[in-house]
Amino acid sequence: MKPTTEADLADMIAGADGPLCVRGGGTRGVRLDGEVLETGGLSGITLYEPGSLTLVAQAGTPLAEIEAALDAEGQRLAFEPMDHRGLLGTSGTPTIGGVVAGNVSGPRRVSVGACRDFMLGVRFVDGMGTVIKNGGRVMKNVTGYDLVKLMSGAWGTLGVLSEVSLKVLPRPEAAACVMIDGLSDADAVSAMAKALRSPFEVSGAAHLPDGAHGASVTMLRVEGFAGSVSYRADRISALYPDQPVRVERAPEVVAEQWVSVRDVAPFHDHGGDVWRVSCTPSKAAELGAMMQADALLYDWGGGLIWVRVPAGVDLRARLGAFDGHATLVRGSGHAKFQPEPDDIAALSKGLRERFDPKGILNTGLMG
Known part of the structure; x- marks a missing residue:
């Protein structure tokens, strides 16, 4: 399924009677049971006001198109979203909806914040086919429940993004x-x-x-x-x-x-599994030694460690309990996301039941 309008997207989700695998540009290599629902047909920059540092685009808009428009005005996405294709060996086209859904943030996060910190507003369709809008085109219009940040990093499990509004910044000299x-x-x-x-x-x-x-x-x-x-x-x-x-x-x-x-280029063209470990920076070197890794890359001052290990290695078992979490980025045989503590898991389950009562959106991806 590939809707070309938000209304089409809502109708498709409302009429679904089984799991849907939500996909943007197909660059993240996520494979789930269910019919594929592609958002690439929802494409185009709908508003760009360089003077107010604001951009609005449909979720399926290629990231390259957005970056080209910003570059022409001497601006950029300051959170520096990663391109996963070299690391994962995938093709396709990164989309702005995929960036937001994964809260994809690069090295500059250590100074300016993550993708979610630049989100002004979202439009999305929940698991019942209802169109929901939250936030606005400027920061002062964000009111009520902060679904803007909730949807940033939800990986399509609470709703399917149809449009996003972002704050952009000038490109440095x-x-x-x-x-x-x-x-x-x-x-x-x-x-x-x-x-x-x-x-x-x-x-x-x-x-x-x-x-x-x-x-x-x-x-x-x-x-x-x-x-x-x-x-x-x-x-x-x-x-x-x-x-x-x-x-x-x-x-x-x-x-x-x-x-x-x-883009973690040193890991490209090397086999094995790749993990992404978020941790307390002061503990990074100690954790790195415990990983017995084939290769490491420290980012965010040590708060993020990219790890390459032989296929099948359970990195979470090697690390044991620590202040942080480990995400499996490339590989199989283990859950992609770190299991949540019971209280957080209960909260996450409640949110999914609220926004996706039929349990059809990216089922099983996040627990």
Whole structure:
């Protein structure tokens, strides 16, 4: 099924008598029982006001189309959504609805927030075929229940997005990347914490234990006006007087470096399962050692760890109880999402029963 209007979408969901597998651009590799419901027919930017930093688009709009429109006006999606295709070996076209449904957020989340923090409003169809609108085109219009944030990261289990409204931001004039070579994971986490605590507005903090030349590299990004970027990069470098520090200032190189981090490029073309672990940054190195991984990539100053392990490894069993959660991004044999504590699971179940009483939307994906 591929509706081309919101009314078609509502009719299809209202008339469904079995499970529906909700799919955007098909880039996430999610396979569920049920008839496929594609949102790609709901496409197009319906409102873009650069002066008010606001964009409204139908859920099936290709992400590339939105980024091109923003780029033409010197603007961007500041939360830096990841492209999963290289990591998952999928094709298709990333859509803005898929980004919102998965709350997909890249390295800049450490400084500006996640996708859900840029959401102004949503329109969606619940499991009974009812069209629901929440939020507005500017922040002050968000009233009542905050379904805007609830739908961001719900993975289509509470409703199928038909339209989203987002806040966008200007594209910075310049960027630089401060790099420290050869740090251990523990020292890298400490170095990233020092930079993030500084007043120099770091917009990305990542650590690759196996860098391009086999040695580790810790990366700290700064963005903004050219003069400010140059000054802040130098001041950040001075925070590490006893370390081998270098600074990359070429904008195209810096952009390529952070797209590589964003899309977890070091894991591309390598077999095995891939997990995504959210944790307390100060515990990141300790958890990384416990994983016995084939490869690691630390992002968000250590708050996010990308992990590659042999196929079938139960990473959650290796880690045991910890303050965070592990999501299976690529692989099979284990639940995709970390099992929820009983009280949270009961709340989630109640929400699904409220918004999808027939139990037909992406059944079984999130418990």
